[in-house]
Amino acid sequence: MELPITFCPRALIRKLDDVFKNTCNKVYVMNAELENDPKAVLSLTVEEELIPTFYVLLSQGFTVKVRVGCTMRELLQRQLGLSADYIEQRLQTIFLDGKAVDNIDTAVVRNGSTLALSAAMPGLAGATLRRGGAYASMRSQISHGKSKLSDHIKEGELVLKLFNLVARELGPMFLAKGVWLKGKSLQGFLQKAPDSFRGGCRAAELNGQPLDIDSLDKLEWDQQEIFVTVKKTL
Amino acid sequence: MDKILRINMGSEGGPQASEEPLGDYAGLGGRAMTSAIVAKEVPPLCHPLGKNNKLVIAPGMLSGSNTAQSGRASVGCKSPLTGGIKEANAGGQGSQVMARLGYAAVVLEGKPKDDTLYKVVINKDGVAITPDNSLKMLGNYDLIDKINAEYGDKVACISIGQAGEMKMAAATVAFTDMEQRPTRHAGRGGVGAVMGAKGVKVIVLDDADMPTRSPKDPEKFKEANKAFVAGLKKHPITGEGLPGFGTNVLTNVINEAGALPTHNFQTGRFEGAGKISGEAQSEIMTSRGGKVSKGCHKGCVIRCSGIYNDKDGNFLTKRPEYETVWAHGGNCGIDDMDAIAMLDRMDDDYGLDTIEMGATIGVVMEAGLAKFGDAEAAINLLKEVGQGTPLGRILGSGAAVTGKVFGVERVPVVKGQALPAYDPRPVQGIGVTYATTPMGADHTAGYAVTANVLGVGGNVDPLKPEGQIELSRNLQIATAAIDATGFCLFIAFAILDQADTFQAMLDLISAFSGQELTADGVTALGKKILTDERDFNARAGFTKEHDRLPEFFQNEPLPPHNATFTVKDEDLDQVFNW
Known part of the structure; x- marks a missing residue:
């Protein structure tokens, strides 16, 4: 068995950048204005080295507003703007509501679904969880079966989780566009951030107003959802 | 690698070493060698800690050569944990150095007449077996410091900590890595207890002046090695995932699958998984000046290990692996990466199997000895093991014994050995x-x-x-x-x-x-x-x-x-x- 795994991630990321630049405004509908108030908008500008710090938050899940009732391919390719190559080659492990997805053309995304995206994983367990892999039968009890397409595609929300290499590659773009995070998660993240975090954080705004960086870890967001954008310094 | 070194620890007049040609064992290496010797020479009904059991340490067939990724050694015996045959293997430098010294296996046999502790030194000039009770009850880290002071920092060591000396069924055999740290372990099945029963604290291997093993067909070998390395580097797991996040890259994914055994196998999801994931771990390591990627032996190109520093930036342990993070983390409800790293350090120092100890602590947490999530309690329980208190001796005997002692029904073992980090119900x-x-x-x-x-x-x-x-x-x-x-x-x-x-x-x-x-x-x-x-x-x-x-x-x-x-x-x- 030979899988198409020989690709150049750097070239692919460039391609993804292009995809996002050209199409994100049309297809990637998540933004602060679309959400109901009252919710906070936090904008951070950080040094590039600090960007990976946020990947842990992305792995714990963030909310995106998308059209639901469609297939996963429709979501990944047409709505989120990922290239077919990237989906085939990098997204080797996909979970929809905790079940391993083998076929993205038959898995249907529902309102409230949780979608987790990961690269290929090591270990026998990692191999069994791979999309359409030779060991799929070893986890048949948690395989995502074929689901019925909805009669109509509608606006909805899903929780997206980005793991490992996928977070590293797609994370900066999601962060730049903005992600909805649970206040409790964000608060815990800021409170536990290492000292180097404040050093690398160049500017912060809350609801459009400048915010003292030293006060970030003192804000209380326990019950809110926060729209967070993180951009790197130029 | 054309000879076997046998050391009879029970000889009249003290331990005796002898060399012999490979004979029936020609062409074997690693697990093939250890299992062949144990199956043929060890009486299956013998006591694992008795004179008739043998501890066999065998480099892999390609160890000692320039072959990439060929640094694993196997350790075999009748297991004190399972009662059956055991092969546990480890990375580190020991396999490469032992192979360059020409040994396809080192076999510890017999049983010493008293409780004298020995060190074995093997170099190009031969083998020296000397009593050294000053090593008694040293942890692996202190032991290696002492050995380095005496033999320099170019040697490779194979050793046991306090757990092996106390013949605990969860005891490991430690192998030093490239930085002379005892971080790689033949972990499973209590092989360290058998080494302890033989009275051997440490085997010091010095391959100074010994040549790298040569291939029969150098040109074909060179080409194949090149293609092999290129294949490893281009693959997304061996070339990117493992070097970037270590084996702990699995935590988030297995948790998402609902297959991460949590709270002693009560559920398949751990709420704190994100805090102890490979992604989080890498961030912590980077922020403290640690190393996210390094090999555990020369010739490793995957480099899935790393350096985990404490909050002050000092070395604490190697990058804790997925199994360890699960065992001491999700299985015990602990989401504090520093606590897990400390438990990993203690396991390495005492010479304990992280899987067995994490599973065992999970069992006693279920029994009510400590609460799930109580990291301090877990550390204290492990200290009891290292100190050899009565409770520690029970815990060091593994999950099966501990479950019986504390009357726990949900004890995750097969043949007496604890299950690793994947729940077999969803997978x-x-x-x-x-x-x-x-x-x-x-x-x-x-x-x-x-x-x-x-x-x-x-x-x-x-x-x-x-x-x-x-x-x-x-x-x-x-x-x-x-x-x-x-x-x-x-x-x-x-x-x-x-x-x-x-x-x-x-x-x-x-x-x-x-x-x-x-x-x-x-x-x-x-x-x-x-x-x-x-x-x-x-x-x-x-x-x-x-x-x-x-x-x-x-x-x-x-x-x-x-x-x-x-x-x-x-x-x-x-x-x-x-």
Whole structure:
């Protein structure tokens, strides 16, 4: 068995950048204005080295507003703007509501679904969880079966989780566009951030107003959802 | 690698070393060597800590050469934990150095007349076995510091900590890494207790002036090695995932699958998984000036290890692996990465199997000795083990004994050995291997390449549930063969996916040995090893009824998928029916 795994991630990321630049405004509908108030908008500008710090938050899940009732391919390719190559080659492990997805053309995304995206994983367990892999039968009890397409595609929300290499590659773009995070998660993240975090954080705004960086870890967001954008310094 | 070193610790007048040619064991390495010697020479009904058991340490077939990823050594004996045959393997420098010294195996035999503790020094001039009671009850870290002060920092050490000296069934044999730290362990089955029973604290290996082992066909070898390394580097797991996040890259994914055993196998999801994931771990390591990626031995190109510093930026431990993070983390409800790193450091120092200890602490947490999530309590429990208190002695005997002592029903063991970090209810195929491997529950026993690459047992239809039996069989065969080569098992992903990398591996072995190796040859080797091991276990009293998972896996649905283990007993009995 030979899988198409020989690709150049750097070239692919460039391609993804292009995809996002050209199409994100049309297809990637998540933004602060679309959400109901009252919710906070936090904008951070950080040094590039600090960007990976946020990947842990992305792995714990963030909310995106998308059209639901469609297939996963429709979501990944047409709505989120990922290239077919990237989906085939990098997204080797996909979970929809905790079940391993083998076929993205038959898995249907529902309102409230949780979608987790990961690269290929090591270990026998990692191999069994791979999309359409030779060991799929070893986890048949948690395989995502074929689901019925909805009669109509509608606006909805899903929780997206980005793991490992996928977070590293797609994370900066999601962060730049903005992600909805649970206040409790964000608060815990800021409170536990290492000292180097404040050093690398160049500017912060809350609801459009400048915010003292030293006060970030003192804000209380326990019950809110926060729209967070993180951009790197130029 | 043309001789075997035997050290009889029970000889009249003190330990005696002797060398002998390979004889019947010619051509064997790693697990093939340890299991062949144990199966042939150790009486299956002997006491594991008695004079008739043997501890066999064998470098892989390609160790000591320039072959990439060939630094694993196997340690074999009759296991004090399972009562059956055991092979545990480890990275580190020991395998390479032992092979360059020319030994295909070092065998510790007999039993000392008293409780004198010995060190064994092996170099180009021969073998010295000297009593050294000043080493008694030293942890592995202090021990290696002392050895380095005496023998320099170019040696490789194979040692035991306090747990091995106390002959605990969860005791490991430690191998030093490239930085002279005792961080790599032949962890499973209590092999450290057998070394302790032989009265050997440390084997010091010095390969100064010894040449690298040469291939029979240097040109073909060079080309194959180049292709092999290129294959490893281009694969997303061995070239990117493992170097970037270590094996702990699995935590988030297994948790998402609902297969991360949590709170002593009560659920399959851990709320704190994100805080102890490989992604979070890498961030912590980077922010403290640690290393996210490094090899554990010379010649490693995957580099899945790393340096985990404490909050002050000082070395605490190597990058804790997925199994360790699970065992001391999710399984015990602990989401504090620093606490888990401390537990890993303590395990390495005392010489304890992180899987067995994490599972054991999970069992006593269920018994009420501590609360799930109480990291400080977990650290204190582990200290009891290192100090050898009565409670510590119970815990150091492993999860099965501890479960009996504290009256716990949910004890996750097979053949007395704790299950690793994948719940077999949602991922049932792994449960088949846990149940049937001769080693006791072992995640690495069925790890390697697929039937479709090796052509073992015909083509398996992956969509049929009954394919799990065939898959487990073929995986166990392939894994046993790889364990004989000295290759790190992580090469499996690249050779699984890339036919040219698999061929490069075969070419490497062929060019090195001068004998053409085919996929059929790999299969035959794997079957021979498993046959030896199962034969030993049968003579030790094991029956098919031992090839079963604990009852609770069939009776207790595991959230969130509420899966139970449903593979039938009669199907499990077919795994070795080849």
